[in-house]
Amino acid sequence: MHSDHSANGKASVWLKIAAWSGLIFLHFPIAIIALYAFNTEESAFSFPPPGLTTKWFAVAFGRADVLESIGLSLQVACVATVLAMTLGTMASAALYRRNFFGKESITLMLILPIALPGIITGLALLTAFKALDIHPGITTIVIGHATFCVVIVYNNVVARFRRISASLIEASMDLGADGWQTFRYIVLPNLGTAMLAGGMLAFALSFDELIVTTFTAGHEKPLPIWLLNQLTRPRDVPVTNVVAMLVMLVTTIPVFLAYLLTKGGEDVAGSGK
Amino acid sequence: MNTVAVTPGGAEVKVKRSPLGRFSDVLYRRPNLYLLLLLVPPLLWFGSVYIASLLSLLWQGFYTFDDFTMLVDHTLTLSNYAQLFDAANFDIILRTLLMALSVTLFSALLAFPVAYYMARFASGRTKAFFYIAVMLPMWTSYIVKAYAWTLLLAKEGVSSWFINLLGLDAVLQFLLSVPGIGGNTLSTSNLGRFLVFTYIWLPFMILPVQAALERLPPSLIQASADLGGTPFKTFRHVIFPLAVPGIAAGSIFTFSLTLGDYIVPQLVGPPGLFLGTMVYVQQGSIGNMPMAAAFTLVPIVLIAVYLAIVKRLGAFDAL
Structure with a gap:
């Protein structure tokens, strides 16, 4: 026991260094994006930046194409999130408890759009839209996004379903509540935060998805596509930097909220039996 | 009623x-x-x-593409799928596969200490901090992360400043001169591309490994120590084998996401197509949809094989 303890202490110094270095590696490029948004230099990436300014924010927000792209991405993300929350919650309610023929295949099908590379999903959707003579546009973007966002909601909600104790539901029924009342007063309040967290993550995913969107967007320019196009335009570097930082912030907020909503899942009623 | x-x-x-x-x-x-x-x-x-x-x-993928008229006609053929085995196309497949495997291996190496520290040593606030700190970059916009690396790797950019500061220029030149991974600059080398891929997919590896290590009961480690296992032996025979399902689960993401990516290979690294870029070029600039479709079968098959392998390692139970 003694040797175990001291050995652990010694190992953890190196481990600490390795772990914290890993975190720094993850955050350094993000910090650089934040820094460059304030860069005074117009077309180069020299480091350290010669000076800092906030004037590019005003320039970026004065650009009609930037605002249009932001608006489009928000719109798509909202609709896709609502669709994903509906379908994802239904799927998790169906799949969490009972075993039935084909259950594994259905789960696999839900996961497939994020397990297969985005280019396959994107190209497949494009082929189908072409075959059906559907013109790519905002609807097709939403369809693509909703498809791969379902699994995000599903994962969150199904985990919560598994933690809600069956005895709570039985107790509610024993006390005379019908199925609807039990759902409304027992199940839904327990599911709520998980659904919301799944929705937030789906929103974040939809807001900055690029790979599938490239194929489904047609001539529309959601924010990630706008950004991708910017990379070949050195003239606009300051505006690109500002938008990149804003995109990062917009996705950070829902992800952080999702974390707050689902942390301490052990406290969910009935899980501690 | x-x-x-x-x-x-x-x-x-x-x-x-x-x-x-x-x-x-x-x-x-x-x-x-x-x-x-x-x-x-x-x-x-x-x-x-x-x-x-x-x-x-x-x-x-079974349709015929006419090279002269650049049109697709609906005559069924196996030639698109057969062409995948042409030397040039096979090179693309091999190049992408090697990159996906090395990215997976290196992310596992980088992820393990972070995950291990999170699961076994951090508690309370530190743990929550680590968790958020891993989750946020995972969800940060893919294109923003790729863009950040073009800033980092640019000439006169951040990386060259740091390399000068630390006097590592000779090391960098040596690495860039190694055939296969090197190139003229970091941003046109395979090494640069490899770094970007590893960076972007690393969080997808950390979280499943952390979850697997989290499930490991401390009593097992104590038992191993009580029975005379040195820390290294305990790690080798107890901790690591139980972390394997987590690593396998994380590797599904690092492997599959690298395999199908077509943006990073365009932004960073040497010319030479990747599976994803090949599909993109065939579909977009050439308009050879049948060939593009045939090429999408490659990642599907490779991932199916990969899934079958990691399933044996317990990946699906650790997802």
Whole structure:
């Protein structure tokens, strides 16, 4: 026991260094994006930046194409999130408890759009839209996004379903509540935060998805596509930097909220039996 | 329909039921109907939107592309799929596969200490901090992360400043001169591309490994120590084997996401197509949809094989 303890202490110094270095590696490029948004230099990436300014924010927000792209991405993300929350919650309610023929295949099908590379999903959707003579546009973007966002909601909600104790539901029924009342007063309040967290993550995913969107967007320019196009335009570097930082912030907020909503899942009623 | 309820006193009371309540009663009595109603909308959506699209894509791979007229005609042929084995195309497949495997291996190496520290040593606030600190970059916009690396790797950019500061110029020049991974600059070398891939997919590896290590009961480590296992032996024979399912689960993401990526290879690294860029070029600039469709079969098959392998390592239980 003694040797175990001291050995652990010694190992953890190196481990600490390795772990914290890993975190720094993850955050350094993000910090650089934040820094460059304030860069005074117009077309180069020299480091350290010669000076800092906030004037590019005003320039970026004065650009009609930037605002249009932001608006489009928000719109798509909202609709896709609502669709994903509906379908994802239904799927998790169906799949969490009972075993039935084909259950594994259905789960696999839900996961497939994020397990297969985005280019396959994107190209497949494009082929189908072409075959059906559907013109790519905002609807097709939403369809693509909703498809791969379902699994995000599903994962969150199904985990919560598994933690809600069956005895709570039985107790509610024993006390005379019908199925609807039990759902409304027992199940839904327990599911709520998980659904919301799944929705937030789906929103974040939809807001900055690029790979599938490239194929489904047609001539529309959601924010990630706008950004991708910017990379070949050195003239606009300051505006690109500002938008990149804003995109990062917009996705950070829902992800952080999702974390707050689902942390301490052990406290969910009935899980501690 | 009114139901009869019995009060504790034994008197029968007629209870008025709402339509919703009655409907839920029906569902409760017929679990199969309930299941069906829940499953139909997601199944319809996935069947009509996703699976149908996927099949129509693979079917396109059998169509004929006329090189002269640049048109697709619907004569069925196996030649697109056969062409995948041409030396040039096979090179693309091999190049992508090697990159996906090395990215997976290196992310596992980088992820392990972070995950291990999170799971076994951090507690309370530190743990929450680590968790958020890993989760945020994972969800940060892919294109923003790729863009950040073009800033980092640019000439006179951040990386060259740091390399000068630390006097590592000679090391960098040596690395860049190694055939296979090197190149003229970091941003046009395979090494640069490898770093970007590893960076972007690393969080996808950390979280499953952390979850697997989290499930490891401390009593096992104590037992190993009590039985005379040195820390290294304990790690080798107890901790690591139990972390393998987590690593396997994380590797699904690092492997599959690298395999199909077509943006990073365009932004960073030497010329030479990747699977994803090949599909993109065939479909976009050339308009050879049948060949693009045939090429999408490659990642599908490789990932299916990969999934079959990691399933044996317990990856699906650790997802």
